[in-house]
Amino acid sequence: MALDPKDFIITRKRKKYKFALFFNSSLCFEIEEWPRNKRFDVLELGAGTGLFGVALASQNIKKQYVAADVKADRLQTGARAAEEKGLTNIQFLRARADQLDDVILPSSLSSVWVTFPDPFPKKRATKHRLTHSQFLKLYQKWLQPNGVIYFKTDAKELFAWSLEELVKAGWRIEELSFDLHESDLPSSCKIKTTYETRYTKEERPINFVKASPPVCI
Numbered sequence: 001m002a003l004d005p006k007d008f009i010i011t012r013k014r015k016k017y018k019f020a021l022f023f024n025s026s027l028c029f030e031i032e033e034w035p036r037n038k039r040f041d042v043l044e045l046g047a048g049t050g051l052f053g054v055a056l057a058s059q060n061i062k063k064q065y066v067a068a069d070v071k072a073d074r075l076q077t078g079a080r081a082a083e084e085k086g087l088t089n090i091q092f093l094r095a096r097a098d099q100l101d102d103v104i105l106p107s108s109l110s111s112v113w114v115t116f117p118d119p120f121p122k123k124r125a126t127k128h129r130l131t132h133s134q135f136l137k138l139y140q141k142w143l144q145p146n147g148v149i150y151f152k153t154d155a156k157e158l159f160a161w162s163l164e165e166l167v168k169a170g171w172r173i174e175e176l177s178f179d180l181h182e183s184d185l186p187s188s189c190k191i192k193t194t195y196e197t198r199y200t201k202e203e204r205p206i207n208f209v210k211a212s213p214p215v216c217i
């Protein structure tokens with residue numbers, strides 16, 4: 001039975017209201033609902049509102065996009081924007097990054113975007129960083145042979161650490177910038193996420209890397 005978001009407005013429970021919107025949207029899925037052999041092309045991980053994915057999907061309607069995040073109340077923002085635009089090539093998946101291996105087919109993705117992930121600054125929490133070598137192994141498994149990851153962050157230390165993780169694991173750096181929006185990189189790399197819009201207003205430089213997986217011989 002569908003939930004009525006208006007019931008939640010009356011109780012002023014804003015978060016529950018947003019969960020109801022997620023629950024009722026035909027573009028939103030819990031990981032258990034996601035069909036196991038469903039193919040798509042581009043994943044945004046830790047997508048937050050998913051508005052960045054919506055911008056990508058509206059620019060390239062031939063590709064299928066998935067915006068994944070653990071927070072349903074954030075993802076529903078993107079789902080509503082996609083519905084308003086009539087997009088049918090993006091879906092919103094509530095899942096933790098480590099759960100996605102159950103639903104992503106090996107060698108199926110053309111790109112993975114990791115955008116402004118939580119930095120987990122404490123040393124003992126490095127395993128949660130979405131650029132940790134364990135996650136890089138997953139991305140390598142999911143990407144087509146000519147696939148790439150894109151990683152953006154304002155967090156300098158996380159970026160330096162992530163570059164080391166990439167190089168140690170044999171990834172090839174294709175593009176690199178420590179100030180994306182002042183760089184000559186193509187405008188396709190400069191579409192802003194929700195956090196990025198906030199950070200660029202504060203004049204914080206955005207770090208960016210595009211990398212391709214190690215070649216297995």
Ligand SMILES: C[S@@+](CC[C@H](N)C(=O)[O-])C[C@H]1O[C@@H](n2cnc3c(N)ncnc32)[C@H](O)[C@@H]1O
Nearest residue numbers: 046047048069070096097115116118193194195
């Ligand atoms: C700082 S926000 C950035 C959101 C968005 N990428 C942006 O740039 O606006 C980080 C997001 O990553 C999500 N996140 C953190 N750890 C995650 C994980 N292991 N799997 C999926 N999402 C995760 C959080 O819920 C949060 O929405």
